[in-house]
Amino acid sequence: DADVTQTPRNRITKTGKRIMLECSQTKGHDRMYWYRQDPGLGLRLIYYSFDVKDINKGEISDGYSVSRQAQAKFSLSLESAIPNQTALYFCATGAKNIQYFGAGTRLSVL
Amino acid sequence: RKEVEQDPGPFNVPEGATVAFNCTYSNSASQSFFWYRQDCRKEPKLLMSVYSSGNEDGRFTAQLNRASQYISLLIRDSKLSDSATYLCVVNEILTGGGNKLTFGTGTQLKVEL
Numbered sequence: 001d002a003d004v005t006q007t008p009r010n011r012i013t014k015t016g017k018r019i020m021l022e023c024s025q026t027k028g029h030d031r032m033y034w035y036r037q038d039p040g041l042g043l044r045l046i047y048y049s050f051d052v053k054d055i056n057k058g059e060i061s062d063g064y065s066v067s068r069q070a071q072a073k074f075s076l077s078l079e080s081a082i083p084n085q086t087a088l089y090f091c092a093t094g095a096k097n098i099q100y101f102g103a104g105t106r107l108s109v110l
Numbered sequence: 111r112k113e114v115e116q117d118p119g120p121f122n123v124p125e126g127a128t129v130a131f132n133c134t135y136s137n138s139a140s141q142s143f144f145w146y147r148q149d150c151r152k153e154p155k156l157l158m159s160v161y162s163s164g165n166e167d168g169r170f171t172a173q174l175n176r177a178s179q180y181i182s183l184l185i186r187d188s189k190l191s192d193s194a195t196y197l198c199v200v201n202e203i204l205t206g207g208g209n210k211l212t213f214g215t216g217t218q219l220k221v222e223l
């Protein structure tokens with residue numbers, strides 16, 4: 001079983017719909033992260049959390065929100081999806097300097 | 111200027127060749143450095159850390175030059191399985207604790223027969 005699990009793996013949705021991407025981890029790390037990856041732009045940080053009561057915006061948080069439901073769970077929501085949010089989304093957990101990534105969620109907003 | 115810059119490539123090399131990738135970073139306060147590997151449509155995975163003294167892991171050698179804010183990765187005796195995108199990653203310690211990783215856009219390597 002994967003240490004960092006993302007669901008769903010693929011999702012197609014329509015403009016204006018609310019969508020939630022979920023992430024769970026079994027590594028016991030306090031730190032969790034959400035990134036998006038676009039061709040030519042690399043990984044960009046959306047939100048991060050250093051423990052259950054801690055939520056921080058990354059460099060591209062507009063249009064997104066997160067919830068840290070437990071140490072092991074960190075979900076990302078798009079309240080009203082738009083086409084430029086079409087991307088590959090990664091969740092990661094971290095201990096000190098190393099991050100471990102989930103397999104990614106490929107999201108298409110039509 | 112991007113915080114972490116890499117040549118996107120692709121670098122097309124024959125099997126057995128030696129290939130080198132470079133990376134520059136803009137924040138002189140960066141604390142630690144890494145190379146991650148990402149296969150097509152897969153998640154990034156840590157390849158190796160990078161130290162000023164240089165470090166080697168089998169066919170892979172990483173080097174850091176803090177004065178020039180420059181990081182390198184050398185792959186010797188390239189294998190077909192080395193084909194991937196290599197991400198240069200820089201770690202900063204944040205005020206108040208915690209850390210932030212900044213990823214380069216990656217350099218694509220294609221090893222050919």
